[in-house]
Amino acid sequence: MKKSVVSTISVSIFCLGVSTGSWAEASPLEWKNEDGTASFKVGGVIRVQDRYESWPQSSNRGMGKLDFDVLRLDLKGTYDDFYLNSSFLLQDQEFTSIEKAYVGYKLNPNNSLEAGFVYKPFAIYPYPQNGWTYHLPFFLGYGNNIAPGLNWNYDDKNWDIKLGYYPSMLETNMRYSPESGSYDDLKNTFPNQKGYQNEKQNQVNARVVKKFDTTLGKQEVGLSGAISQLHNKITDDDGKYYALGLHANSNLNRWNIQGSIIHYQYDAKNPEGVDDRMTLMGTNGLTPSYLIASEGTVSSLNVSYTLPIKDMWKLKAIKFYNDFSYLDKTHTDWSASQMNTTGMMFIASPFMVWADYTWGKNANIIGGSTNSTGYTTATSLNSDKWLYRVNLNFGFSF
Template sequence: MNASTRACALAIGIAAALAAPYAAASGTTGQKNDKPSRQADMTARIRAMQKQIDRLQKQLDDMRAQQAATQQQSSDTRKKLDTLAEDSKKTQAKVAKVEKKKKNGITVGGAMRFQYSYEDYNKSNVHRTGDADFDIFRLNFRGKVDDIELQAEWRWFQYMSAVKYAWLGYDFSKHQQLQVGLTRIPFGNQPYNSHNYFFSSNYYLGLEDTYHMGVEYVYSGDPWNVQLAFFKNDGMGGIDGYVSNRSDSYSYNVVGVRGAGEGIYDDPQHPIASANTAAARVAYTFTPNDDLKVELGASGLHGGLEGPASSVGSYSAYALHMNTTYKRWNLQAQASRYDYNVDGGGDLLAVGAYAFYDSIPAKADSYTFNVKYHQPVRWGPIKGLDFYNDYSLITNKSGMLPSTFMNILGVGVSAGDLYTYFDFVTARNQPFIGGSMAGDGKVEHRFNVNFGFYF
């Protein structure tokens, strides 16, 4: 029974108590000899009624007080709930602000690397029992500001500095992104078609981890991965880029056509550059079980070649590739073909990177086959070992040039933020191993240790 119902019941009780004496009095009229006793009885009834009224009044007052206390308690509770709700809103706002700050900001990282090399093709190096050198210091920038992603990497060597990549991205959805700027050409196994420090031979042809200026669409769903890109020119600004030296580049770019009598390491006398290149990469990933993942894909690109005053030809490349992971094993295979068609012909092209010029055949076939095994360990700070063997073959070169091959047997050692490559390289006509893609040399060897701290 609520307070209102109980109050009504009390009121009815009081009214009944008041009416009872009068009803009793009317029942005794006409009895003259009983008048004194009737008066005494009336007085007693009135007093009893008064006590009952006082008792009922007290109960009514108690109920009113209880109702007031309940209302006050309810009001206090509402105030507390309102205060808690307000505090919750403030807390949520603070959390949202912190989360937004985390999402909206640029993170800076980088690496510093050194190396030791023993080169049997360098008599002075052999006499010194190898050389130790500073390799690179780099800074990486990555993050988002107002839904716009930024990624960039700047590298410093002792002999040059270079921007590896620098692009802005926008996510249309969880799996779709548009990138604008200096982005990676979508070609072959990615992010690398190799496991070692020297990459595969494709890198020195501009077909692995190469970056040009343009726009790229990336769909990274499951199981499909699709990349479509258009590049206006190479990362050095093309044929008339505002750079002091077109060889101060991380990526290998075609920079000229070799003429008769021109040396394979000479500055190009007939400059050219790639332009208006369209590229596409499509891959499908099979996952039969939790231990096995197989990515099969195809890549292709086509673009023009520009001279100082006009177009001088076109170029194209295509590849079939596979990247398989089974438990701790990784297997990569790729078959590629590239073709530079220069007006007037030409079997040799000049390329520029790492502050020097080299030469490559205008046409060639490329094959790579790589295998790696990862072994977790607990040897003090050493937590993992990557055993690998990467093999490259460049054959069917234009101009009847001899083939290039490179085999790298090595191990990568992971110790916290320190990663070290131990590579033993056997190669013929391979850049950085005593040869050139346009050379006719003998088999050379190099033992190389590159250790880097990543932050």
């Protein structure tokens, strides 16, 4: 990352902080009018990381070198019953992306509409894990996933219901989370992916959650569904995509247990010679695009325990967690993908530190290009090998 980029952003944030106009200042980066009907807040986080990876081909074979991870700028605001929620990212190697950017309107205390680059609600969301390291649901498109469209939300003490429509997917050069994409649009691709030219269109998501309050804490169980057209640029024909998900989220005093099961299928209308058993996924090019099994079932189980801390400077709590995910591919001769992350999160606002130990097999995040077929046939250099990665991530929020 070039120094001038950080300097420009820092100056911009500083200028926002000193130009308050007629607004009453609530904090250095937050403003509210006198009657509280309008507000605007600038925030964000900057993160650096250190990493060790076990496979011999990795360039991260030693700890002790901090690298830039991400700078996120958050803009939030309210005006009467309208609200704004947006997050913009500057990532390593000067890649940029949008985590979310939408405007909402509260119809009444229980109903709201949101338009813009909105979350696609599905199962455990927006983050399907506790740790800093993303897990298999994320790499299959079921975590922190947004699209241009419209969401309707209903929420009361018993139910949380979300319904969304997305005519197209987010442009590939703005994607933070992975989504199915066409070879011609995605960056950082490989020649063997050239035949995969499918994009989702007219997607509909629904998520229905039943909530319970108990003496031990809040509980929820939910059912999710998604369906869309899958347009092929070469054949100009529409296939289809669908996914079904079941999840639970249980709070038991200081414990939290999350579980999900998601079955998905991409039924593409590919030209002859293209293997229908695979689907191309990708983001903004920060990491290479990759193929996944076109049909499979991904399961996850996440457990965490939060320990309160007293009288230790800014440290308020330590969260211990273990995240496990498993992808079973429909083709029985394809090896399963597995990941497990054990770690701790140190909560010391405005500082946040994650310490992750992730081990797994047949997952592109563990092995990189040497495990490039991990989500499909598992026939790469490091297929079916248990590999591990240690990751330290340091964040400062403003």
